[in-house]
Amino acid sequence: MAKERATLRTQILAARDTLLAEERQEKSRAITDRLLALPAFSACRSVFTYVSFRSEVETLPLIAHCLSRGVTISVPLTLPAEHRLLAPAITDVSRDLAPGYCSIPEPLQTLPLVDPASIEVVLVPGSVFDVHGGRLGYGGGYYDRFLQGAAPQALRIGLAFDLQVVAAVPLESHDQQLDYLITETRTIHIRRTTPCAKKLRS
Numbered sequence: 317m318a319k320e321r322a323t324l325r326t327q328i329l330a331a332r333d334t335l336l337a338e339e340r341q342e343k344s345r346a347i348t349d350r351l352l353a354l355p356a357f358s359a360c361r362s363v364f365t366y367v368s369f370r371s372e373v374e375t376l377p378l379i380a381h382c383l384s385r386g387v388t389i390s391v392p393l394t395l396p397a398e399h400r401l402l403a404p405a406i407t408d409v410s411r412d413l414a415p416g417y418c419s420i421p422e423p424l425q426t427l428p429l430v431d432p433a434s435i436e437v438v439l440v441p442g443s444v445f446d447v448h449g450g451r452l453g454y455g456g457g458y459y460d461r462f463l464q465g466a467a468p469q470a471l472r473i474g475l476a477f478d479l480q481v482v483a484a485v486p487l488e489s490h491d492q493q494l495d496y497l498i499t500e501t502r503t504i505h506i507r508r509t510t511p512c513a514k515k516l517r518s
Contacts, residue, residue, distance in 0.1 A: 320486050325443045332371045344374035346500040360436035362388040367421040373475040390430040401462045403430045432466035445476045449493035449506035450485035463492040471495050
């Protein structure tokens, strides 16, 4: 299965990398609009989100929008030696981010930490997704560990381009399921049941 997962990841990321910057921006705006229209997201006050890198669905405009509304935004700080993520809060994307792990924009280490137990929504990046909530990340398992151990109560929302969605992702036992998958054309509710998910949908 490891070879199958690696091959699929490589194929989909190569396809994603072919998107022109204008296409990526347009599709990302459509995804952002769908996300903001989702009641489960618009009601939340604490969001943990990835900071987009290379050809990922862009999140910087979304982060700026949420900050302007007074939403607490935390973003991943990677601790490779410990194989885990921390959740520092940011207030200014131009001031609070710098190249970090694998050159990905990360928060400054001096920023205050958010208690993961207070996070209501996690916006999850990835390489490959399916409509059943399956997801392949980039191979490090950081988000799976964060979702399972640090913020199990949080609603999990995957952001992806349509070209990243396949019929079925080959999953392993540690892979964490999503609650929603949002692409430029679809908002897919997977209905993973957690106490927080029930609360946010009520």
